[in-house]
Amino acid sequence: MTIVGASLSGLYAARELRAQGYDGRLVIIGDEPHTPYDRPPLSKDFLTGRADETQLALSDAEESAELGAEWILGVRARALDARDRTVLLDDGRTVSTDGLVIATGASARRLPGYALAGVHTLRTLDDARALREELTRGPRRVVVIGGGFIGAETASSSSSLGHSVTVVEAAPLPLVPQLGAEMAAVCAALHRRADVDLVTGTGVAGLRGAAAVTGVDLTDGRTLPADIVIVGIGATPNTAWLAGSPLALQDGVLCDDGCVTALPQVVAVGDIASVGGHRAEHWTSATRQPKAAVTNLLAGRTAETAVAVPYFWSDQYGARIQFAGRHRDGDTVRITEGELSGGAPAEGGFLARYERDGRTTAVLAVDRPRPFMRARRELARGAGEERARSVLR
Incomplete structure (x- = not known):
């Protein structure tokens, strides 16, 4: 069996494979050089220095030995050859497999065309390291683009470190799709109560600066001065490596209610999986889907569903x-x-x-x-x- 994605959902899938009796070869492929780590603290305790990297680790040496997995880290999967049942890697290697768990997650959307110092996204441990290093240099002017969960949490962390923070949200209110206008307004009040400026109903026209960012131009004509810009405008599922495969790709990998794809020997879990028409980028989905997905992978059919009531949480201010x-x-x-x-x-x-x-x-x-x-x-x-x-x- 092969798991592509050394992520939270990938690790849970590995645990489920062993727990459900699979004792064959298990390969885990990850594009980052790190073993699986917990992402939610990146925008909160890790960013503010209340947690270090050891506290982010999701497994230890003892569990790794028990899993008996072969880890291939720091290498991207380049393609899936469904006919030959192989995963092609960027370094030229191929991994043969009888079953595949896709857990490659999603990548942060970026503002195109702006390679300026001081501009950050926050999705990976390396992202968080770079942003934390800048936030510890003393009071800065921070502009957060996007008022969703990552934007709100990084704004909260930046404010707690003593920075001057402005959040820019193109919609009339942050989190309207998730919460509705009435409750979104209540959560928006948390920003203002913490003396964080919230600018809504306007987008970003561009960034200012030569080598380093100095400001954010808004579509309403205003310019916000900025030493640090954090871009939190959502994420895109990592499906490029699956182009040309028989899998249906539409805002993720399309699966049935049991995480089973168009290929019965392939399942998808976590941020990349569109399960029953819904893709949920939340910790709970990433930890719950692998149980059903692995059950179905081992059975060769959909014997169990992964449909659950959506749940998420966020810590802000x-x-x-x-x-x-x-x-x-x-x-x-x-x-x-x-x-x-x-x-x-x-x-x-x-x-x-x-x-x-x-x-x-x-x-x-x-x-x-x-x-x-x-x-x-x-x-x-x-x-x-x-x-x-x-x-x-």
């Missing part, structure tokens, strides 16, 4: 935001615990329920972890019952 379910336009939102103060979460946070046709479809909490977990379990039970009813119809 000392607040923990948790969300489960799917928001849709037209949902009614009710705060059922806690309250708001001046449009922001009051002390003690709150729990909000999204409702449609008399039933809860999603829940959002800020600093209410226990009530949220109860509501999330209720949501999962309801989703399971709905799936069961649909099977019986």
